Amino acid sequence: MTHQVTIRNTGHRFPAQDGSTxxxxALDAGLVLPYGCRDGACGSCKGKLVDGRIDYGRYSEKALTAQERAQGYALFCQAKPxxxxxxxAREVRKAGDIQVRKLPARVQKLERAADxxxxxxxxxxxxExxxxxxxxxxxxxxxxxxxxSFSMANAPHDDEFVQLHVRHVPGGAFTDxxxxxxxxxxILRLEGPFGTFFLRDESDKPIVLVxxxxxxxxxxxxxxxxxxxxVKRPMRLYWGARRPKDLYLNGLAERWVAEHSGFEYVPVISDALPEDNWSGRTGFVHRAVMDDLSDLSGHQVYACGVPIMVDSARRDFIQNCRLPENEFFADSFTTAADKAR
Ligand SMILES: Cc1cc2nc3c(=O)[nH]c(=O)nc-3n(C[C@H](O)[C@H](O)[C@H](O)COP(=O)(O)OP(=O)(O)OC[C@H]3O[C@@H](n4cnc5c(N)ncnc54)[C@H](O)[C@@H]3O)c2cc1C
Ligand code: FES
Structure with a gap:
């Protein structure tokens, strides 16, 4: 059986087959709604159900609270009509001609960049x-x-290799x-691309990257x-890590500063040891942003990394720094532990 889904705020309509989220x-119909993990863990796909009935699917309470559900919200990566x-829902843009593909890939090089x-x-x-x-x-x-899931670290024009930066999650099947x-x-098999974390280039607002x-x-x-x-928009990168040696491409970020006017870089360390002789910024990375930019009402923010950082940044920037909700873009690096319900 097929159900019709109408996006009330844009007027778009698309069919949903029984059992399909x-x-x-929406993606099958060429319409892109915001999403990240596709697994009910990150909350990026949250939107409002205004009419009709859905199966809410399985998800983490952290991604959709009982209160939000009572207010009519659902996670569209899980919800089935x-x-x-x-x-x-916010629509991102047409999927265009970017096709999701499955491909084999050979591990060309493994480079230990930090512990x-x-x-x-x-x-x-x-x-290919x-x-x-x-x-x-x-x-x-x-x-x-x-x-x-792993994000591509190389820009598409630099495509000799697909570059991934993999953090070791102890006890994790793949990263172990x-x-x-x-x-x-x-040889690995991969599928992609996925996600709606990319630069909104229709804006001319200064960019904060966290x-x-x-x-x-x-x-x-x-x-x-x-x-x-x-792109001529001012860009300011905040990169947080526990110790200076964990900023595994610090030299590259410093080179960007030297080579590109309008680009700034603020490394932020949370757990420096005396032997690190760290004299730079300390504490939580998103707090450093707030200390420097107490008014984010004219900025766009792009945040990526562990869920606690992404969630805190979203909450605090919107609540305390006047960042408009629709100017915060993020991929939360959730793992199976975040999906555990
Ligand atoms: C959109 C997206 C993009 C990402 N991009 C990157 C990236 O570029 N770089 C990066 O480093 N990471 C990225 N991640 C995170 C990455 O996908 C995870 O770190 C990775 O999946 C961990 O895989 P694993 O097999 O090692 O761990 P898993 O086997 O999945 O286990 C992860 C953790 O959960 C625990 N665990 C497993 N099962 C359960 C359970 N049932 N209950 C409780 N705990 C459990 C394990 O012990 C372990 O600690 C991204 C995630 C998403 C969603
Ligand atoms: S994309 Fe739906 S919860 Fe992450």
């Missing part, structure tokens, strides 16, 4: 290219049928493998693509 049905429905960060270079088959918007991610398809047993020339740990990966792609395109 609202997000997947049980009747014709009307929703309110818990590995840069993985993947080589696609000859004559992965089209994507800088900031998007791919899924690595594992043999047991599960998948793990990356750090312990993966070898150069291993990364924690390997959240630097999609932000690197976004910045390098903006430089290549000649």
């Amino acid at each position: 609202i997000l997947q049905s 049980l009747s014709d429905v009307a929703i309110e 818990d960060a590995m840069i993985v270079y993947l080589k696609l088959p000859a004559n 290219r992965l089209m994507y918007l800088p900031g998007q991610y791919i899924d690595i398809l594992l043999k047991d049928g599960t998948r793990r 493998h990356v750090f312990q047993t993966m070898k150069e020339r291993d 990364a924690s740990g390997t959240g630097f990966a999609p932000i690197k792609a976004l910045i390098e693509a903006a430089f290549k395109k000649g």
Whole structure:
């Protein structure tokens, strides 16, 4: 059975087959709604059900609270229509001609960049290219049928290798493998691109980029693509890590400052040891942004990394720094632990 979904605020309509989520049905129809994890863990796909009935699916209470659900909100990556429905959602843009594809890839190089960060270079088959918007991610398809998401760290124009920055999650099936047993020339299967974390280039507002740990990966792609395109908007990057050695591409960020006027870089360290001789900014990375920019009403913010940072930044920037809700863009690097209900 097919149900009709109407996006009330834009007037678009699309069909949803029985058992298909609202997000997947929208994507199938060439309409992009905001989303991140596609797993009920991050909350990026939250929108309002204004009419009709849905199966809310399985999700984390952190992504959709009972109060939000009572107010009419749902997670469209999980919600399945049980009747014709009307929703309110932000539309991102037409999916255009970027096709989601499955491809094999060979591990070309493994570069240990920090104690818990590995840069993985993947080589696609000859004559194959992965089209994507800088900031998007791919899924690595594992043999047991599960998948793990990683953001492309290379901008699309720099496409000799697909570059991933993988943080080691101890006890994690895939990242344990990356750090312990993966070898150069291993073959992986991947699918992508996915996600709606990319530069909104229709705006001319100054850009604040906030990364924690390997959240630097999609932000690197976004910045390098903006430089290549000649984007003139002021950009300020805040990169947070526990210790200075965890800022695994600090030299690259410093080079961007030297080479691009209008680009600023603020490294922020939360747990420096005396031997680090750290004299720079300290504390939580999103707090450093708030100390410098108490009024974000004229900015756009792009944040990526661990869920606690992304959630705190969203909440505090909107509540305390006047950032308009629709000017905050993020990918929250959720793991199975965040999805556990
Ligand atoms: C859109 C997106 C983009 C991402 N991009 C990046 C990126 O560029 N770089 C990056 O480093 N990370 C990224 N991530 C996060 C990355 O996908 C995860 O860190 C990765 O999936 C962990 O995989 P794993 O197999 O090692 O861990 P998993 O096996 O998935 O386990 C993760 C953790 O959860 C625990 N766990 C497993 N099952 C359960 C359970 N049932 N209950 C409770 N705990 C459980 C494990 O012990 C472990 O600590 C991204 C995530 C998303 C959603
Ligand atoms: S995309 Fe729906 S909760 Fe993350």
